Amino acid sequence: MSGSRTAAWVSDFTLATAYPSVTARTQPCPSLSPARAYWNQRLTVAAERERILALGQAVDRHSDLLPYQWAQLMAAAMEFAPELILELGRHKGNSTCAFVEASHRIQDRPRVLSLCLSDNWTRETVTQPRKIMPQSWFQPLEALRTDILDFPFEKTLLAVKRVLIFWDAHGFDVAECVLGRILAIVVPLEHLVIMHDITDNRYASADHLEYGEHGLWKGTDWSGPRVKLGIVDSAVGQCIATLDFAARNRITLDSADHSYRTELSAAQQEEMRLLLGDLFDTQAHWIYFTLNQRPGPFTYPRHARPRASAWRSRFRFWLR
Numbered sequence: 001m002s003g004s005r006t007a008a009w010v011s012d013f014t015l016a017t018a019y020p021s022v023t024a025r026t027q028p029c030p031s032l033s034p035a036r037a038y039w040n041q042r043l044t045v046a047a048e049r050e051r052i053l054a055l056g057q058a059v060d061r062h063s064d065l066l067p068y069q070w071a072q073l074m075a076a077a078m079e080f081a082p083e084l085i086l087e088l089g090r091h092k093g094n095s096t097c098a099f100v101e102a103s104h105r106i107q108d109r110p111r112v113l114s115l116c117l118s119d120n121w122t123r124e125t126v127t128q129p130r131k132i133m134p135q136s137w138f139q140p141l142e143a144l145r146t147d148i149l150d151f152p153f154e155k156t157l158l159a160v161k162r163v164l165i166f167w168d169a170h171g172f173d174v175a176e177c178v179l180g181r182i183l184a185i186v187v188p189l190e191h192l193v194i195m196h197d198i199t200d201n202r203y204a205s206a207d208h209l210e211y212g213e214h215g216l217w218k219g220t221d222w223s224g225p226r227v228k229l230g231i232v233d234s235a236v237g238q239c240i241a242t243l244d245f246a247a248r249n250r251i252t253l254d255s256a257d258h259s260y261r262t263e264l265s266a267a268q269q270e271e272m273r274l275l276l277g278d279l280f281d282t283q284a285h286w287i288y289f290t291l292n293q294r295p296g297p298f299t300y301p302r303h304a305r306p307r308a309s310a311w312r313s314r315f316r317f318w319l320r
């Protein structure tokens with residue numbers, strides 16, 4: 001996705017001098033260039049530095065989202081300026097806080113709808129950000145404890161024109177729901193999907209290609225084995241399902257890593273490194289795609305019946 005875009009925006013780097021702290025929506029929907037977003041939003045991100053670090057401390061789960069990933073995701077959200085940010089997988093809430101913080105920098109303050117099975121946010125995390133942020137800061141956020149597989153997405157998604165989906169809930173069941181159900185709903189909308197925990201193989205060092213002590217990767221697994229297919233290097237099952245979906249639909253998946261390394265010049269990288277410190281890196285470990293890149297039609301996997309309704313149906317005699 002990134003190659004043909006470079007010429008169109010590269011002059012922005014030298015011409016842009018004013019950086020509004022609130023991003024206005026542009027029409028029509030641009031396909032995202034993570035590098036352009038990072039660059040365009042660099043002064044806003046720099047001004048956010050203390051808040052980002054404080055929120056990261058409040059969440060206290062740095063391994064789930066590194067400081068530069070907070071900055072990258074916020075920059076992407078601010079640049080894309082959606083009406084809704086749909087977060088799939090919240091856990092302790094790094095990306096939740098990053099997107100709420102970004103929401104306050106976007107015109108009309110988009111809603112952040114966060115769906116997760118876990119209650120870590122309400123049970124462990126939320127008291128900490130409450131100590132450093134006013135009540136109004138939480139206003140864009142709707143954090144629900146729910147199963148993504150059961151959630152009624154139609155009503156929520158069809159009420160907006162532009163949606164950013166952050167996909168950080170792992171495994172094939174959620175993948176079937178995202179690819180088979182959520183994408184089929186958002187296809188007429190301006191939409192962007194960001195998938196976390198997927199690294200770009202093109203930038204893996206030779207030792208990362210070694211099997212080492214590991215056998216084959218056989219499904220989502222954090223103990224060490226990884227799957228490497230095309231540009232994708234990951235431990236999570238949804239990468240396979242998404243590669244398969246992209247091949248069937250002739251759409252391109254691309255990585256933020258590739259965008260930063262190929263679209264930011266050495267001088268730009270150096271400037272951002274000096275400006276942002278640990279909020280800047282050219283490694284990202286997330287990929288992105290949209291069905292907006294071509295007209296369709298598209299093919300979707302059948303999404304198996306949601307668990308709750310399957311359960312209700314199985315026990316319908318007792319429930320009557």
Ligand SMILES: C[S@@+](CC[C@H](N)C(=O)[O-])C[C@H]1O[C@@H](n2cnc3c(N)ncnc32)[C@H](O)[C@@H]1O
Pocket residue numbers: 061064065088089090091092093094095096115116117118146147148149168169170174
């Ligand atoms: C990697 S964590 C999310 C981390 C978070 N995005 C962050 O930046 O801190 C993945 C989360 O997805 C949730 N999850 C997995 N399957 C789910 C499902 N079917 N419905 C809702 N949440 C699910 C898990 O409970 C877990 O909390």
